[in-house]
Amino acid sequence: xxxxxxxxxxxxxxxxxxxxxxxxxxxxxxxxxxxxxxxxxxxxxxxxxxxxxxxxxxxxxxxxxxxxxxxxxxxxxxxxxxxxxxxxxxxxxxxxxxxxxxxxxxxxxxxxxxxxxxxxxxxxxxxxxxxxxxxxxxxxxxxxxxxxxxxxxxxxxxxxxxxxxxxxxxxxxxxxxxxxxxxxxxxxxxxxxxxxxxxxxxxxxxxxxxxxxxxxxxxxxxxxxxxxxxxxxxxxxxxxxxxxxxxxxxxxxxxxxxxxxxxxxxxxxxxxxxxxxxxxxxxxxxxxxxxxxxxxxxxxxxxxxxxxxxxxxxxxxxxxxxxxxxxxxxxxxxxxxxxxxxxxxxxxxxxxxxxxxxxxxxxxxxxxxxxxxxxxxxxxxxxxxxxxxxxxxxxxxxxxxxxxxxxxxxxxxxxxxxxxxxxxx
Amino acid sequence: xxxxxxxxxxxxxxxxxxxxxxxxxxxxxxxxxxxxxxxxxxxxxxxxxxxxxxxxxxxxxxxxxxxxxxxxxxxxxxxxxxxxxxxxxxxxxxxxxxxxxxxxxxxxxxxxxxxxxxxxxxxxxxxxxxxxxxxxxxxxxxxxxxxxxxxxxxxxxxxxxxxxxxxxxxxxxxxxxxxxxxxxxxxxxxxxxxxxxxxxxxxxxxxxxxxxxxxxxxxxxxxxxxxxxxxxxxxxxxxxxxxxxxxxxxxxxxxxxxxxxxxxxxxxxxxxxxxxxxxxxxxxxxxxxxxxxxxxxxxxxxxxxxxxxxxxxxxxxxxxxxxxxxxxxxxxxxxxxxxxxxxxxxxxxxxxxxxxxxxxxxxxxxxxxxxxxxxxxxxxxxxxxxxxxxxxxxxxxxxxxxxxxxxxxxxx
Numbered sequence: 087x088x089x090x091x092x093x094x095x096x097x098x099x100x101x102x103x104x105x106x107x108x109x110x111x112x113x114x115x116x117x118x119x120x121x122x123x124x125x126x127x128x129x130x131x132x133x134x135x136x137x138x139x140x141x142x143x144x145x146x147x148x149x150x151x152x153x154x155x156x157x158x159x160x161x162x163x164x165x166x167x168x169x170x171x172x173x174x175x176x177x178x179x180x181x182x183x184x185x186x187x188x189x190x191x192x193x194x195x196x197x198x199x200x201x202x203x204x205x206x207x208x209x210x211x212x213x214x215x216x217x218x219x220x221x222x223x224x225x226x227x228x229x230x231x232x233x234x235x236x237x238x239x240x241x242x243x244x245x246x247x248x249x250x251x252x253x254x255x256x257x258x259x260x261x262x263x264x265x266x267x268x269x270x271x272x273x274x275x276x277x278x279x280x281x282x283x284x285x286x287x288x289x290x291x292x293x294x295x296x297x298x299x300x301x302x303x304x305x306x307x308x309x310x311x312x313x314x315x316x317x318x319x320x321x322x323x324x325x326x327x328x329x330x331x332x333x334x335x336x337x338x339x340x341x342x343x344x345x346x347x348x349x350x351x352x353x354x355x356x357x358x359x360x361x362x363x364x365x366x367x368x369x370x371x372x373x374x375x376x377x378x379x380x381x382x383x384x385x386x387x388x389x390x391x392x393x394x395x396x397x398x399x400x401x402x403x404x405x406x407x408x409x410x411x412x413x414x415x416x417x418x419x420x421x422x423x424x425x426x427x428x429x430x431x432x433x434x435x436x437x438x439x440x441x442x443x444x445x446x447x448x449x450x451x452x453x454x455x456x457x458x459x460x461x462x463x464x465x466x467x468x469x470x471x472x473x474x475x476x477x478x479x480x481x482x483x484x485x486x487x488x489x490x491x492x493x494x495x496x497x498x499x500x501x502x503x504x505x506x507x508x509x510x511x
Numbered sequence: 512x513x514x515x516x517x518x519x520x521x522x523x524x525x526x527x528x529x530x531x532x533x534x535x536x537x538x539x540x541x542x543x544x545x546x547x548x549x550x551x552x553x554x555x556x557x558x559x560x561x562x563x564x565x566x567x568x569x570x571x572x573x574x575x576x577x578x579x580x581x582x583x584x585x586x587x588x589x590x591x592x593x594x595x596x597x598x599x600x601x602x603x604x605x606x607x608x609x610x611x612x613x614x615x616x617x618x619x620x621x622x623x624x625x626x627x628x629x630x631x632x633x634x635x636x637x638x639x640x641x642x643x644x645x646x647x648x649x650x651x652x653x654x655x656x657x658x659x660x661x662x663x664x665x666x667x668x669x670x671x672x673x674x675x676x677x678x679x680x681x682x683x684x685x686x687x688x689x690x691x692x693x694x695x696x697x698x699x700x701x702x703x704x705x706x707x708x709x710x711x712x713x714x715x716x717x718x719x720x721x722x723x724x725x726x727x728x729x730x731x732x733x734x735x736x737x738x739x740x741x742x743x744x745x746x747x748x749x750x751x752x753x754x755x756x757x758x759x760x761x762x763x764x765x766x767x768x769x770x771x772x773x774x775x776x777x778x779x780x781x782x783x784x785x786x787x788x789x790x791x792x793x794x795x796x797x798x799x800x801x802x803x804x805x806x807x808x809x810x811x812x813x814x815x816x817x818x819x820x821x822x823x824x825x826x827x828x829x830x831x832x833x834x835x836x837x838x839x840x841x842x843x844x845x846x847x848x849x850x851x852x853x854x855x856x857x858x859x860x861x862x863x864x865x866x867x868x869x870x871x872x873x874x875x876x877x878x879x880x881x882x883x884x885x886x887x888x889x890x891x892x893x894x895x896x897x898x899x900x901x902x903x904x905x906x907x908x909x910x911x912x913x914x915x916x917x918x919x920x921x922x923x
Contacts (some may be wrong), residue, residue: 363532405791454885469532470889476828
């Protein structure tokens with residue numbers, strides 16, 4: 087198993103999903119998990135190899151030759167546009183740069199590798215270097231071929247998956263949690279797109295986290311539909327206590343990175359329309375991203391300041407507190423492969439108004455769905471949830487009931503079925 | 512001498528137009544005129560006109576030996592008046608033959624009996640007047656919306672002076688007994704219950720074109736043979752169904768019209784059999800057994816209960832909200848407003864909100880123009896919110912007028 091984000095290090099849903107699946111798979115199968123950065127965890131039956139803790143026993147560096155030169159030439163063009171989550175952080179730490187340089191020479195050492203895969207930045211502007219390094223190291227670590235299936239999560243691990251497949255001739259499963267076409271739009275044909283496409287072409291099976299994503303893969307990547315299986319993510323049960331807020335206004339919550347993909351422009355348009363028909367409403371925006379400033383500006387320009395609260399990036403605990411008092415959860419994503427947050431909202435008995443272009447829409451019948459651009463319909467739905475209590479209650483109970491069946495155990499069972507199928511062939 | 516008694520339900524609601532929150536307090540016109548017209552045109556073409564034509568020919572051919580009955584909802588008749596007077600005329604032509612009986616129901620095809628007796632009686636009276644006007648008949652047999660029924664309803668209808676009531680023949684009430692006899696509610700011999708033979712009715716209405724059914728294809732001789740087996744153990748075979756069975760639910764290609772054309776001849780081939788209308792059945796046969804229904808029942812779905820209209824919290828909420836407005840609406844004295852309000856009591860609006868099976872894309876979805884039951888609820892509630900706004904506006908207008916009047920009086 088090849089992962090990238092893994093608790094405690096994650097920036098989005100990938101880390102949560104990888105962890106959830108590995109945990110549910112671990113009683114059913116032995117897993118060797120290679121990730122950039124490992125720390126203490128509660129998983130038994132899983133052999134976790136973190137490159138930040140890589141030792142000379144696990145790898146013979148002498149056998150590996152690194153060549154970053156093709157990438158070094160591009161390093162200045164990489165920057166935010168190619169970074170999957172468009173992090174504002176463009177600083178390349180000098181020590182990391184030096185480490186990459188050193189690895190191309192005879193002075194390479196395990197310390198340099200440990201250094202590169204330490205630190206809090208999961209992606210960063212040198213992400214392509216990391217992906218390359220990860221692929222080379224993983225290939226070496228897995229060269230023994232002592233496993234039956236290779237399972238790689240998202241584009242950052244696909245090159246590693248391909249390398250291992252070529253080296254060991256084991257079947258390759260790619261797990262698509264998100265696509266470059268989700269992040270930058272259907273027209274994306276950049277380096278990341280190419281990595282994804284090549285990976286899926288080489289893979290024996292592709293797992294999509296939703297039927298929606300499966301459709302996207304077929305449409306934008308021209309992958310054979312018979313190769314793609316859908317396995318919905320799960321959600322871990324949580325003890326939930328609702329809290330009543332004392333505000334006279336109703337609260338609509340938006341959670342997520344403020345990037346184009348999450349549809350912040352539709353958030354503002356919708357808020358403007360809801361406020362017209364239901365003035366006692368506040369939209370709470372939790373999350374950060376490159377669209378923060380435009381969002382702030384357009385909400386101010388439309389004189390909606392008093393309808394918005396910008397909460398910034400919130401910890402998991404704070405998110406839970408927020409959901410516990412929210413009245414409506416709103417997810418207007420342009421393209422959302424799954425949308426775990428809508429399920430988390432349902433756990434907190436918060437009814438959702440969500441984009442039809444999402445995986446969550448498939449598993450939550452009891453949610454109100456509109457095309458991501460249809461702000462009239464969004465507003466009509468939010469208005470209805472704020473005004474009609476019976477609807478609010480019906481949907482919050484309904485969605486909460488539905489997600490009881492959306493478990494990682496269920497997902498793990500399906501994944502095991504795919505393993506068995508490949509193993510037998 | 513057993514009789515076959517046909518009753519066909521003919522109903523189309525006034526559907527609401529897409530009414531989002533931005534229309535509230537701005538737009539007080541709720542109907543989707545284009546859609547209502549379009550659906551009425553389609554059903555007229557596929558069912559009403561060709562079936563009426565067939566019925567008229569059959570009545571003509573058998574010279575009084577073939578008889579049928581209809582229940583036309585008031586809101587359907589109103590739409591025929593507005594959009595399809597030609598179809599209304601074809602029903603009138605049937606009425607003129609003397610072989611067609613028209614039953615009584617609530618004008619608005621509503622569940623008003625359950626929420627307001629006052630409104631229920633008003634709608635029944637409105638309907639009666641409409642039937643008299645167009646068909647020159649005064650109905651003596653009552654059918655409640657979707658055959659919603661229990662002992663209390665039967666007694667109430669009996670007190671209104673009706674001689675008969677139409678209801679579903681429920682297995683769990685009948686037990687080993689046959690639906691093919693007239694029954695009476697416990698302790699009340701003044702009213703007779705006509706029980707639907709749902710097996711034979713559904714053979715036509717639901718199973719006719721089902722190729723997976725081991726009796727498919729159903730022919731008129733085969734069906735008549737089943738009916739004839741009742742001889743000696745039954746007096747009336749009540750075949751009750753939606754009129755849209757002919758041509759709309761069962762398409763012409765299924766052979767439904769050929770089936771219909773041959774049914775009368777095949778039935779009366781047996782010398783003991785004839786056709787009767789509900790009131791003739793009631794006059795001809797005695798009530799043979801007690802039919803004791805305490806819980807509300809209907810003819811809908813497998814459950815035969817009220818869950819299609821009152822099965823979830825949304826439906827209850829919407830239903831309670833509309834009847835809560837009754838007093839205020841009626842006190843306004845505004846006939847337009849009362850009419851608008853009453854159309855919102857039509858049962859279809861609540862049927863669209865049914866969440867029971869919608870995952871399976873079944874019959875409920877077939878009959879709904881909404882994508883989801885939630886959309887149906889939201890649309891309805893937005894309309895209701897606007898109606899409340901209109902009432903509020905009227906009130907303040909009135910109070911201004913009264914104040915002006917008082918000022919005028921005191922100034923003098």
